[in-house]
Amino acid sequence: MCNLHISLLNCVVKKNVQITHMFWLDPILKPLARLCVRKGWLFPEVEHRLRCAYVEAAQVIDGAGTTDSKISIKTGLQRRDIARLRGESAPPDTKRHPVAEIIALWWDDPTFDPEGIPVRGDGASFTSLARSVRKDVHPRTFLNILIENGAVSEIGEQVRLNTRSYRPLSGSDEQLAYLADNVGDHLAAAVSNVVDRGRKYDMAVHYKGLSESAISQLDQHFRARMRQTLQELDTMARDIPSPENGVHRFRAGGFFFDDSDYEAKPHDS
Numbered sequence: 001m002c003n004l005h006i007s008l009l010n011c012v013v014k015k016n017v018q019i020t021h022m023f024w025l026d027p028i029l030k031p032l033a034r035l036c037v038r039k040g041w042l043f044p045e046v047e048h049r050l051r052c053a054y055v056e057a058a059q060v061i062d063g064a065g066t067t068d069s070k071i072s073i074k075t076g077l078q079r080r081d082i083a084r085l086r087g088e089s090a091p092p093d094t095k096r097h098p099v100a101e102i103i104a105l106w107w108d109d110p111t112f113d114p115e116g117i118p119v120r121g122d123g124a125s126f127t128s129l130a131r132s133v134r135k136d137v138h139p140r141t142f143l144n145i146l147i148e149n150g151a152v153s154e155i156g157e158q159v160r161l162n163t164r165s166y167r168p169l170s171g172s173d174e175q176l177a178y179l180a181d182n183v184g185d186h187l188a189a190a191v192s193n194v195v196d197r198g199r200k201y202d203m204a205v206h207y208k209g210l211s212e213s214a215i216s217q218l219d220q221h222f223r224a225r226m227r228q229t230l231q232e233l234d235t236m237a238r239d240i241p242s243p244e245n246g247v248h249r250f251r252a253g254g255f256f257f258d259d260s261d262y263e264a265k266p267h268d269s
Helices: 002-023 026-039 041-062 070-074 079-087 098-108 125-133 139-149 173-195 212-239
Strands: 154-157 156-163
Touching: 002 070, 002 125, 026 173, 041 079, 070 079, 098 125, 098 139, 098 212, 125 139, 139 154
Parallel strands: none
Antiparallel strands: 154 156
16 A cells, blocks of 8 residues: 555656646747647647657657657557657758858958959959859849848949848748747757756846846847857857868857847736
């Protein structure tokens, strides 16, 4: 009787620990849910992507030779669903956006002056720059996107580079792609530290009880310092010789969060 009581007690304790752990997902899931609702992504669609992620995670942990039964035990998904999900094709790997590549080359290559280059010409012109990145897209198409974005100004027959980095238009698919890549890699680094005893850099400083003026000062300081650091990393990475068949990649970034966008708004839409 005593052993049964202990077993039941252990079961209850284990269940309570698991429920407590679920609360730790809320800070991750709430911003994701906000994005999904604002973009009109219905729950069944998001649930399907989560099922796919569960199956992929189990396969990565146990190796490609793992069975549907073992994945079912680890994930709680039905075997028939696992077999179907494993048969779905994986999304293609994302590559650096060609517009971002044009800006990076324009800034780093001394042949192309950021202060101004001709729109057309066989020499150091925007046409030749764009064609060095993509030959299947007309250079004017790239130029129009950069002008609309504010990254480039066109003055007569000359174009001037206004920024060192490409910022996608708000709400665009390109911006969502950047969000997915950046947040995904940041979360992957943090998860590695928790479950794999990784040593990825993931540090932050946080305070509360601050005024709007204080937040603004801290934000401006952080942006200036991070811009300098990221520019130095970008230049350093480009100058490091590496073989064409290199298998590793990195992403470094920073974020500054304040809760002004999360205040209760009666007509938030």
